[in-house]
Amino acid sequence: MEKFSHIDEKNKPKMVNVIDKIITKRRAVAQAKMFLGEEIIALLEGDEINTKKGPVFQTAVIAGIQAVKRTADLIPMCHPLPLDGIDISIEVSDQSHIILLCSVEMEGKTGVEMEALSGVSIAALTVYDMCKAISQNMIIKEVRLVEKKGGKSDFKKI
Numbered sequence: 001m002e003k004f005s006h007i008d009e010k011n012k013p014k015m016v017n018v019i020d021k022i023i024t025k026r027r028a029v030a031q032a033k034m035f036l037g038e039e040i041i042a043l044l045e046g047d048e049i050n051t052k053k054g055p056v057f058q059t060a061v062i063a064g065i066q067a068v069k070r071t072a073d074l075i076p077m078c079h080p081l082p083l084d085g086i087d088i089s090i091e092v093s094d095q096s097h098i099i100l101l102c103s104v105e106m107e108g109k110t111g112v113e114m115e116a117l118s119g120v121s122i123a124a125l126t127v128y129d130m131c132k133a134i135s136q137n138m139i140i141k142e143v144r145l146v147e148k149k150g151g152k153s154d155f156k157k158i
Helices: 056-069 113-131
Strands: 024-035 085-092 097-108 139-149
Touching: 024 113, 056 085, 056 097, 056 113, 085 113, 097 113, 113 139
Parallel strands: none
Antiparallel strands: 024 097, 024 139, 085 097
16 A cells, blocks of 8 residues: 655654755646636626626736746745746636646656645635626536646656
8 A cells, every 4th residue: 555655653743855856847737627606707808707806817827927936936846846837828618617637847857737736726726816796606616627747657647
């Protein structure tokens, strides 16, 4: 049975020591599907929803980028990382849903999965915050890792 990497031999929490790992190119992509409802989607003007708080999707992208950069401050066992690239996109998938994607890249000794998951989650929460005056029936769902490259193994969800 595999052991948790963040628990020592005395069952105490620890941060994984990556000193002996080799530097490789790392990439992770996380996705969230979000139900907005037809009422909110109807407010789209081109590729954006503009509210009194400002442009929803642009603000969500900025919030997601900030979250990626602050992941080590939010999740105790995550290493602070020298990130090389962050990309967040938001697209309408049908009359009531959007798909958010967050990809993170760097060269390093540990992966960026948690950074991608943090980025997409905070981007979705920002959409919720900015649209809640219109409807509180929104649902953030299916937050998941869809791709990981580098390190021990690669992963891609089809």
